[in-house]
Amino acid sequence: MATNPKQVVTLTVNGEAHEVLIEGRRTLADVLRENVGLTGTKLGCEHGVCGACTVLLDGSAVRSCLIFAVQAEGAEIATVEGLAEDGKLDHVQQAFTDNHGLQCGFCTAGMLMSVHALLAENPDPTEDEIRVGLNGNLCRCTGYQNIVKSTAAAAAAGKAARSSAQAS
Amino acid sequence: MKPPPFTHHACRSVEEALGLLDADPDGSKVISGGQSLVPMMNLRLASPAHLVDLNPIPGLNGIDVGRGTLTLGATARQHAVERSADVTAAAPLLTAALAHVGHPQIRNRGTVVGSICHADPAAEMPAVFLTLGGEVTAQSAAGTRSIAAEDFFDSYLTTALEPNEIATAVTFNTPNGSSGWHFEEVTRRHGDFAIIGVVALLTLADGRISDARLTIFGGAATPVRLPAVEQLLVGVAAGDVDADLLAQAAREASAALRPGDDIHASGDYRRHVAGVLTARGIRTSLERASARA
Ligand SMILES: Cc1cc2nc3c(=O)[nH]c(=O)nc-3n(C[C@H](O)[C@H](O)[C@H](O)COP(=O)(O)OP(=O)(O)OC[C@H]3O[C@@H](n4cnc5c(N)ncnc54)[C@H](O)[C@@H]3O)c2cc1C
Numbered sequence: 076m077a078t079n080p081k082q083v084v085t086l087t088v089n090g091e092a093h094e095v096l097i098e099g100r101r102t103l104a105d106v107l108r109e110n111v112g113l114t115g116t117k118l119g120c121e122h123g124v125c126g127a128c129t130v131l132l133d134g135s136a137v138r139s140c141l142i143f144a145v146q147a148e149g150a151e152i153a154t155v156e157g158l159a160e161d162g163k164l165d166h167v168q169q170a171f172t173d174n175h176g177l178q179c180g181f182c183t184a185g186m187l188m189s190v191h192a193l194l195a196e197n198p199d200p201t202e203d204e205i206r207v208g209l210n211g212n213l214c215r216c217t218g219y220q221n222i223v224k225s226t227a228a229a230a231a232a233g234k235a236a237r238s239s240a241q242a243s
Numbered sequence: 244m245k246p247p248p249f250t251h252h253a254c255r256s257v258e259e260a261l262g263l264l265d266a267d268p269d270g271s272k273v274i275s276g277g278q279s280l281v282p283m284m285n286l287r288l289a290s291p292a293h294l295v296d297l298n299p300i301p302g303l304n305g306i307d308v309g310r311g312t313l314t315l316g317a318t319a320r321q322h323a324v325e326r327s328a329d330v331t332a333a334a335p336l337l338t339a340a341l342a343h344v345g346h347p348q349i350r351n352r353g354t355v356v357g358s359i360c361h362a363d364p365a366a367e368m369p370a371v372f373l374t375l376g377g378e379v380t381a382q383s384a385a386g387t388r389s390i391a392a393e394d395f396f397d398s399y400l401t402t403a404l405e406p407n408e409i410a411t412a413v414t415f416n417t418p419n420g421s422s423g424w425h426f427e428e429v430t431r432r433h434g435d436f437a438i439i440g441v442v443a444l445l446t447l448a449d450g451r452i453s454d455a456r457l458t459i460f461g462g463a464a465t466p467v468r469l470p471a472v473e474q475l476l477v478g479v480a481a482g483d484v485d486a487d488l489l490a491q492a493a494r495e496a497s498a499a500l501r502p503g504d505d506i507h508a509s510g511d512y513r514r515h516v517a518g519v520l521t522a523r524g525i526r527t528s529l530e531r532a533s534a535r536a
């Protein structure tokens with residue numbers, strides 16, 4: 076049996092540094108939820124299939140159940156808690172609210188983070204590109220139609236915000 | 244589930260990683276992307292005492308296009324390879340196949356070299372490697388050796404790598420001249436491992452097929468080349484590849500495989516589809532090769 080020492084790890088989550096004392100075997104998802112206290116990130120399958128645990132690591136969407144927290148030291152981690160500002164939903168969250176992109180909400184944190192990563196790489200995706208970009212996020216409730224619609228609405232909102240920023 | 248305890252080693256150099264592996268080859272596991280190893284640890288199908296992490300090693304994520312070769316370092320992520328214009332120019336087949344590896348979130352973390360080392364028989368990267376040909380650079384504390392693609396895959400999840408070896412890079416031969424390729428797989432959903440798939444690469448010289456390489460994946464314990472089909476094709480004029488020859492190639496492909504039944508498909512279905520995909524692989528590769536010639 077391996078010895079099981081704990082180590083101090085500093086995680087930067089939504090721009091804030093958190094020092095945690097953890098075993099090497101703790102996944103980033105568990106440490107975010109249990110040590111950092113951010114329970115917005117959900118765990119469904121714990122083996123990479125469902126996407127509920129998706130967070131951004133240096134801007135890329137990854138499975139936080141397949142990364143150990145010790146591996147995330149030094150990276151910028153973004154979770155669903157960092158999206159809203161002063162209680163105001165961001166444009167992706169607002170699009171999901173407006174378009175009924177969620178029912179129970181269990182998949183939503185992972186969906187929102189995947190949508191952010193998708194739109195950062197491809198701000199104006201076709202419906203097909205949205206479906207391919209989100210095929211790693213499972214939802215048991217919505218049937219996906221409204222998630223695709225919400226994502227298209229978020230893309231349109233992002234585009235409108237960019238052109239009004241350019242105009243002003 | 245949660246993984247059992249282990250000691251995580253954030254390696255700063257290949258030498259450090261090799262030393263750790265050498266000290267306890269059977270109790271250690273190399274981790275690169277972790278997209279296959281961590282699921283196995285979470286399910287407690289793997290329980291290494293030491294996790295030898297290659298990710299912090301500087302300079303191991305190279306993507307280098309050479310003369311007739313493409314070399315990928317151990318920590319080159321699937322996503323970075325997929326997005327590299329140099330890779331697409333040198334080996335469009337690899338770019339096309341990468342889009343079928345899992346999901347974007349998996350490819351952001353997973354590596355091409357890790358997928359080849361993992362050697363899942365239904366995975367795309369091992370089949371592409373076997374088709375293009377090339378070599379794995381394997382390092383141990385004792386030194387460095389090259390393992391040719393055709394000698395690398397031993398069995399289900401088993402390769403020619405020794406437990407104390409690290410694949411520091413994989414070099415693919417990139418096709419030149421008038422060659423054409425085809426990649427196709429049958430899956431239940433986009434992003435799944437293949438139920439059955441084909442990778443084809445045909446080269447033309449003076450209007451005749453000078454080299455034929457066809458690989459089926461998902462049909463055996465490793466990806467397999469189809470020598471009987473390849474022999475049928477070499478030397479044949481492109482214009483003589485007709486429906487009869489394609490049907491014969493499909494029969495030879497099916498006959499070369501003895502896949503088993505599982506929850507995804509029966510062995511008979513896999514054998515049949517392997518033939519269909521082989522014929523398509525030949526046709527599309529020839530079209531692409533002729534367009535370039
Ligand atoms: C939901 C999901 C869907 C997926 N779908 C697909 C799919 O459709 N097709 C597909 O091909 N893959 C799929 N994968 C697997 C994914 O492609 C992995 O990234 C890949 O198989 C392994 O690469 P890795 O870098 O993550 O390796 P790791 O998980 O880090 O390692 C895998 C194995 O290889 C060994 N290893 C890794 N690197 C080295 C090295 N440099 N030297 C020696 N040994 C090494 C490790 O010790 C381990 O045994 C999927 C994964 C998930 C979670």
Ligand code: FES
Nearest residue numbers: 119120121126140
């Ligand atoms: S909990 Fe991480 S992918 Fe399902």
Ligand code: FES
Nearest residue numbers: 178182214215216
């Ligand atoms: S809203 Fe319930 S799982 Fe997606």
